[in-house]
Amino acid sequence: MTQPTSNATSEFLLVRVSDELYALPSTAVREVARWRSPTPVPGAPPVLQGIISQRGVVTPIVDLRLLLGLAANAPTRATRLIMMHHENCDFALLVDAVLDLTALPPSALAPTPTALEASRARLLSSVARHGDRPLGILSIAALVAALQETI
Amino acid sequence: MVQPSATIDTTPPLLLEVRTAIRCYLVPRSHVDYLVKRGAEPLPERDERGRPLVAHELGALLDPSDLGLPPRHHALMVTLRRRTVVLRVARIETLTAPGPLQPLGPFITPHLARPWLLGAVVVADMPILVLDLRRIAADVALGVV
Structure with missing residues (x-):
């Protein structure tokens, strides 16, 4: 069996969150679905928009916009739910649009800038560029940890 | 046919479908002592055994x-x-054949403002929350809400 090497190109799902671009490691993405109205959960933090049934399984919707400290607009035709799986956690990430699936070599990834606000920097593993726009590479482990800690 | 002496009851609990002003919840039937229809008349101050009645929507x-x-x-x-x-x-309304009770998971349960939810049941592809009504009633009786 071939061991993955550190210089292997990885695939990412490019998403738009508010007016910013982010990339999710495709290994954690199970599927992409259209937004649908969730069942609200009274007393849950605002970042948890509610729950849906995804193929019969109760799945929480995490509003990535609020988690990143961005403005949450009303859902549009472009709004998507990205079904994620990380270790034992299944959840749906709400994003404003899914743009593309792209491959990024390690040479395209740069460390997270120190000037970036800490609440956002802790959710990123690195940064890159998509055309002339900055692209934040989300760390799913950090995202799950943030959700389990305080929200 | 001979039944085994000890069996595991896999029958889902009987749940009541409850409509509030704008939402729908499920409540274990075993959590409720009485169901009553009410009109506009005021609620008595005490029940038939002399216990004070506390009412909430x-x-x-x-x-x-x-x-x-x-x-x-x-x-x-x-x-x-x-x-x-x-x-x-x-x-x-009575729901006679609910699906299995599913947990809300580690992102929601520990972060709830109050531990009033037992989980959710999927009905017609929509999750419906199952309330811990006895816990809610206990908090109402204690005056914490």
């Missing part, structure tokens, strides 16, 4: 915007040691 306890019942509505009565709690709802 269930929907508004869970979500302040879930307020406003029709004049003729239903009530779920939960009898506690020293009080009887009356939780008013718009309508009650």
Whole structure:
């Protein structure tokens, strides 16, 4: 069996969150679905928009916009739910649009800038560029940890 | 046919489908002592055993915007040691064949403002929350809400 090497190109799902671009490691993405109205959960933090049934399984919707400290607009035709799986956690990430699936070599990834606000920097593993726009590479482990800690 | 002496009961608990002003919840039937229909008449101060009655609109306890019942509505009565709690709802229906109770998971359960939810059941591809009504009634009786 071939061991993955550190210089292997990885695939990412490019998403738009508010007016910013982010990339999710495709290994954690199970599927992409259209937004649908969730069942609200009274007393849950605002970042948890509610729950849906995804193929019969109760799945929480995490509003990535609020988690990143961005403005949450009303859902549009472009709004998507990205079904994620990380270790034992299944959840749906709400994003404003899914743009593309792209491959990024390690040479395209740069460390997270120190000037970036800490609440956002802790959710990123690195940064890159998509055309002339900055692209934040989300760390799913950090995202799950943030959700389990305080929200 | 001979039945085994000890079997595991996999039958889902009987759940009541409860409509509040704007939402729908499920409640274990075993959590409710009485179901009553109510009109516009005022609630008596005590139940038939002399315990004080404390009434609340269930929907508004869970979500302040879930307020406003029709004049003729239903009530779920939960009898506690020293009080009887009356939780008013718009309508009650019996759900005879619910699916399995699913947990809300590690992102939601530890972060809830109050531990009032037992989980959710998927009905017609929509999750419906299952309330811990006895816990809600206990908090109402204690005056913490």
